Amino acid sequence: MPKTILFIEDESALQKTFAEILKQEGYEMISALDGEVGLRLAKDKKPDLILLDLILPKVHGFEVLKKLKEDKETKEIPVIVLTNLEGIEDVNRAIELGATTYLVKAQYSLEELVEKIKKTLGE
Amino acid sequence: MLNRSTNPAVGAPRLELGIRRSQSAYVNHYTMPRNSLLSFSFLFVNDIIILMGFKNILNQLNIPAQCKKYNLSLWQCPQLLFLIMGLIIIVSILTVYAIGTRYIEEPELVALMILLITLILFIIATIITRSFERLAEASRMKTEFISIVSHQLRSPLSNLKWAIELLMSGRLGKTEEKQIEYFIILKENSGRMEELVSDLLIVSRLETATLPLKKKEISLEDLINKLISELQLFTKASNVGIEFKSEEGLPKILADSSQVRLVIENLLDNAVRYIKDNGKVKMSLEKRGQNLYFKIEDNGVGIPKEDQKYIFQKFFRSENVLKYQTQGSGLGLYISKTIIKRSGGKIGFKSQEGVGSTFWFTLPIK
Numbered sequence: 001m002p003k004t005i006l007f008i009e010d011e012s013a014l015q016k017t018f019a020e021i022l023k024q025e026g027y028e029m030i031s032a033l034d035g036e037v038g039l040r041l042a043k044d045k046k047p048d049l050i051l052l053d054l055i056l057p058k059v060h061g062f063e064v065l066k067k068l069k070e071d072k073e074t075k076e077i078p079v080i081v082l083t084n085l086e087g088i089e090d091v092n093r094a095i096e097l098g099a100t101t102y103l104v105k106a107q108y109s110l111e112e113l114v115e116k117i118k119k120t121l122g123e
Numbered sequence: 124m125l126n127r128s129t130n131p132a133v134g135a136p137r138l139e140l141g142i143r144r145s146q147s148a149y150v151n152h153y154t155m156p157r158n159s160l161l162s163f164s165f166l167f168v169n170d171i172i173i174l175m176g177f178k179n180i181l182n183q184l185n186i187p188a189q190c191k192k193y194n195l196s197l198w199q200c201p202q203l204l205f206l207i208m209g210l211i212i213i214v215s216i217l218t219v220y221a222i223g224t225r226y227i228e229e230p231e232l233v234a235l236m237i238l239l240i241t242l243i244l245f246i247i248a249t250i251i252t253r254s255f256e257r258l259a260e261a262s263r264m265k266t267e268f269i270s271i272v273s274h275q276l277r278s279p280l281s282n283l284k285w286a287i288e289l290l291m292s293g294r295l296g297k298t299e300e301k302q303i304e305y306f307i308i309l310k311e312n313s314g315r316m317e318e319l320v321s322d323l324l325i326v327s328r329l330e331t332a333t334l335p336l337k338k339k340e341i342s343l344e345d346l347i348n349k350l351i352s353e354l355q356l357f358t359k360a361s362n363v364g365i366e367f368k369s370e371e372g373l374p375k376i377l378a379d380s381s382q383v384r385l386v387i388e389n390l391l392d393n394a395v396r397y398i399k400d401n402g403k404v405k406m407s408l409e410k411r412g413q414n415l416y417f418k419i420e421d422n423g424v425g426i427p428k429e430d431q432k433y434i435f436q437k438f439f440r441s442e443n444v445l446k447y448q449t450q451g452s453g454l455g456l457y458i459s460k461t462i463i464k465r466s467g468g469k470i471g472f473k474s475q476e477g478v479g480s481t482f483w484f485t486l487p488i489k
Binding site: 014020087 | 274277278279280281282284285286288289292294295317320321324328333335337
């Protein structure tokens with residue numbers, strides 16, 4: 001069974017790129033284009049990892065993170081925050097809320113991101 | 124490129140006028156010993172002129188240009204309003220003096236005059252305050268605009284960058300050599316846009332003071348060594364030798380390491396970028412009084428004399444630099460200066476076109 005990754009991100013272009021590369025790396029990717037769908041899919045599908053953007057429609061990324069970590073069913077799932085917000089206050093807040101890693105999009109190449117994902121999944 | 128109104132060719136004749144004016148003020152002062160109040164005020168004005176610098180004052184007196192710069196109408200321009208207020212104060216003092224001596228028996232009239240003048244001054248002062256508020260608001264909106272636009276630009280840029288990387292990786296099928304050449308162009312240019320956006324965001328956060336200064340005890344020497352090793356690929360690719368000498372036993376300093384790192388990175392990047400061939404960059408670190416003194420010297424293209432006064436301005440890029448390198452946002456030195464200033468240090472440089480540049484900064488130890 002391939003490991004599943006839930007990608008909560010409102011940019012469909014990014015969803016497409018990630019779906020392709022993660023499929024090639026042997027993962028199954030589930031897409032959520034807003035926070036509300038993201039929370040529902042996290043509960044229903046119980047992915048092995050969640051990639052979470054912060055600026056999201058309907059439910060903000062911080063709220064999603066908070067709810068994921070409050071819910072018994074989802075609180076153990078590692079969450080990588082993948083965003084373009086780089087303020088120290090955002091980083092601190094995400095880590096306090098229980099994010100495993102905080103990555104600023106502009107600072108990583110696609111291959112580096114794949115490495116981070118693999119590392120978080122213990123591979 | 125901005126604020127070229129201080130062009131020396133334009134400024135020179137005005138400067139002469141300024142000197143003549145000030146000389147006449149001194150003459151007035153010494154030929155009017157009987158009126159001590161007037162001579163005192165002339166001396167005072169003269170001192171202000173000397174203190175502020177003639178050129179500065181003349182620039183400030185160019186009211187239409189100043190108003191245009193801030194995009195304000197003439198009647199909202201603080202410079203004009205200050206001038207009017209100054210004139211009213213002078214005229215009113217003289218009038219009150221004249222009326223006061225002539226109608227000494229009618230103090231009510233004098234009091235009424237003073238009251239009226241105070242009222243006019245109060246109205247003008249209110250308008251000035253409002254115009255300053257407008258200026259501050261305009262500046263805040265500009266910074267906020269930059270921040271929003273930059274954030275909005277970042278998402279499509281990330282999409283673009285990663286899509287190009289996926290195409291170049293060969294994961295989607297074999298790519299022809301010719302195609303790769305163009306993918307490289309796309310990648311480099313999206314990288315440039317990302318750098319520019321990143322610089323703009325730093326500037327906007329520095330200007331809104333939302334970039335906190337997290338001071339910790341750091342070793343500047345270690346920070347520089349680490350940076351050199353990280354940038355080794357870039358410096359080797361540019362065929363530039365890096366030399367770093369540090370005085371022994373330097374103390375640690377209290378500073379924000381990520382911000383200081385950004386300054387050194389900017390200075391080093393500039394030094395390497397603007398070297399023609401087989402360049403050498405020498406860096407040194409030493410203790411000077413209560414500060415650490417960092418110096419970076421290159422044998423690059425140098426900065427033309429006429430451009431030297433602008434180089435710490437936002438978006439300024441020297442003409443001769445554009446000949447060698449079209450890349451760059453023109454924000455690096457502005458960011459560096461802002462960071463060093465808010466860290467309690469000083470920054471400066473000396474440069475000669477065709478010979479090279481030396482930049483330095485100091486940071487307080489505690």
